[in-house]
Amino acid sequence: MRNPTKYESDTESDVTTALEAPEGADTSWPGQLPGTDPLPGRLDRWLASRGAELVAIRRHIHAHPEASHSEFETAALIARELTVAGLSPRLLPRGNGVICDIGEGPRTIAFRADIDSLPLHDLKEVPYRSTVDGQAHACGHDVHTTILLGLGMALAQLNDQGLLPGRVRLIFQPAEEAMPSGAPEVIAAGALKDVDAIYALHCYPQLPAGLVGVRSGPFTAAADAVEINLTGPGGHTARPHLTADLVYALGRVIVEVPALLSRRVDPRSGLSLVWGAVHAGQAFNAIPGAGVLRGTIRVLSREAWREAPELITRLIREVVAPTGAEADVNYTRGVPPVINDRMASAVIASAAGAALGPDRVVEAELSMGGEDFSFYLEHVPGAMIRLGTGRPGADVRHDLHRGDFDVDESCIAYGVRVMAHTALAALATGAF
Template structure:
């Protein structure tokens, strides 16, 4: 594994990774099949991008996925709310390997000047879920072909999950619907604009942080700014909480479990000469450690009243846990790393940086071994980086073919070498 090379400012600059003798073909003529379907996959991704759906409302995207899988002769089943799909490929008693894609878009405007720009005002696929979905749709015919040829040493489950971007999210719904029943390992890719197209980032252990949302509301008698002594000066108090809470929380937490508190909104009042009677702070709490994620809410609920004690302010604290951290299993990461090297060449497999973002793929990893990797989507020569969750986010669409190729190699490797202690045995090819 090599380290990612970056240009000044963190943006990658270079050319498309060239094929090397280390790149291995897929069996059964699958490379030719994949090459033929690439234009259709790009068209599918653009259609999904142009017709995004918010979390929990992914009905048309689900219908498209269900239709495409059915056309392959597969038997996909809808989730209970009919906004997600689970589809098994292959048969027999061999191991069962799962792959997950997320379907939902974000409540953001699409600022790109492209033909496939979002047609839904205020909704945009700004996190790459359209690409994730398309990659699994591209994987399905390859595995179906291999199963028909008798070359699939086990079964593969494709999970098209709703509501990754919200809390509560869709992963627990999938698990409740039996999405992990019998699964020996699970894998996923996530678009990474920090990496060049044709490369991936892999990491054992923590990949993303546990997350929570925090809201602090203060109330009290307002009044004229000429007489603050007759009021509870909430603007001053909110400013103190905004500055002091992160620092004081760090003193109350186990130093082995650092926590990040970042405010995203602060509001109180509208007039320059009137002290308001209510105001609020909203932000996020993040940690790479599950213990900190579990303990921080209780500590914050006690800490905020202490910070405003004696002022007469009324206090309300709401701490809503989001997702646990994504912690990649070593076995699974070794499998997908080796598969990516076969698909793209060893020189294009980088060590991924830890992200403080949240990802509900973590719920699956608490049940079975698995690994999420970063899929490079930055175009060659890129000098400016448009991150995910930004209105201008887009991908180099060649990443779709690379993603399919990596997951196809991963499926075969994971079926041949199931996790130790899983009770499954590989079929041997």
């Protein structure tokens, strides 16, 4: 018998609302194998017996965040839990991520969770507050990880009973928050070998727990970074005609490059260049000899994203050239846009409706944020959804990437429920 004492939680009240099937949820499973019991009953019983433990695991991970590329203890915890569940997880080559298969069959459906934290201070006064100074799970990756663990535990039991009609692959990915991110490394390690489709979810505090947001097509934007270093001889502000006026040159780049992009790129691509930092000089009467400008590029179109580095670099040089300054442009690739597959979105929307009730599935808003789940979608069809994590009826929403971010922990059971239904639905369909 397992001993979960290291994750003991002092409360079960936070998750009781999610342990029973929500009102309106189906009590039968349309993709049910002949002769088997419906999934909802089995899943309800499993969540009732293990839901509080999942909350305790989430709190342990939340209290012990690990930075991008350094998620070694988190990966070890994941591997231990999956091993206890009777599975055979394998660590990534660097030991900071995990891949685990469940079951066998002609189709393989993958589910991915990111496991790294953010370089922020945890500002919450809760028992599970971060114990690592300057690191916090402020983007919900602890929740994503716990839900995927719960999915693995539940499906392992289903597989032991001969009720899993195919293979499910769990991918616990490091370094989602880094640039470059961890997804390409995970893919290179074979995470997508033989995979037919892939799914993921992301915490969304703007929706209350118990609701999910689904969207076909563009879901999040590509996100790149650019840094421009301008240099010149410097000089006196009384004689700008004798030097290269770097402040003027920076001003031209700030204003003209975004304006030119609006005339060089199809507006339907959603491309934007927004500056975040500019530094040049100190004295009020001295033209500086160096200046730096930094910004982010976001775009919804894969084609426009592929063309962006060459186009933006060329426009910067064209704008700077008449000023006499020298421009060194460093363009850093971030992530491509997440574009959800139509069929994959339909499958998870239907599964979420069966898991939670059709009135609890809403259309997700398009986001200009970046998400490296997009790298997986460059290889196989799939979809990401938004998981409601807000407290129903609460006026305050603890937003992502803030030091006070937290969730209504009932979202964990809701997430497991949706993903378990999705796994069986995706395995049952012949669309992939």
